[in-house]
Amino acid sequence: MDGEIVITTEHLVKSYPMGGRHFTALDDVNLSFVTGEFTGLVGPSGSGKTTLLNIVGALDNPSEGRAVVLGQDTRHLSHRGAARLRNEHLGFIFQTFNLLPVYTVYENVEFPLLLLGLKASERRDMVRQALDWVGLGDKVRSRPAQLSGGEAQRVAVARAMVKKPRIVLADEPTANLDAANSHKILRMMVELNRELNSTFIFATHDEKVISYLSRIITLQDGRVVDDALKQPRAA
Ligand SMILES: Nc1ncnc2c1ncn2[C@@H]1O[C@H](COP(=O)(O)OP(=O)(O)O)[C@@H](O)[C@H]1O
């Protein structure tokens, strides 16, 4: 696969203490990801998908080995440094949407921009554009409780994409959506992947998500057991 490498993991191990012994959630994971790829970490529940996504998202540290994200070895990042990396370059999408309930749709999407020191007019243009991408320009004043699940996840996609992040990490983003909304969200992400060339990494075991991926990394008991390119379905 061509393109610039944006993430590498080297001999990544994550273990948790468990009753005097330890439980290995990730075991010697060596991967690289390049600009613009649309990839999934696939495997059964408990195989280590979320753990791996959290480490490459600088939300968690490995027990051994290292992750290099956009040239930065995350072991050497301070709390603030990791926060800056996430704020500037990473977008996150979660299974449960994680919108802030007291804020409007507009404010939820604007939120990540408040940390970037942009002018109000720049923020407004970016929020408008992001809400246009997901077709929710008419819902700016709604609050999350007034949205359907599909709409809430589209707001979450807009929030993740508003700063045009280099990397988007999506953990089971369709787990709480019906089939029609799952496909809708996935087609939007394929479009944004093409338009912005952000690297997308999903954690999923949903066949609908898998059908759109062009690379499938299969995890089993914390190990990579397969890493294969495939033809994605047409969006
Ligand atoms: N904080 C933790 N303490 C102990 N075990 C954990 C912790 N987080 C995850 N695990 C375990 O690590 C394994 C992998 O978890 P996870 O990465 O969430 O899997 P997946 O996302 O593929 O379902 C699971 O067996 C889980 O129970």
Ligand SMILES: [Mg+2]
């Ligand atoms: Mg998980």
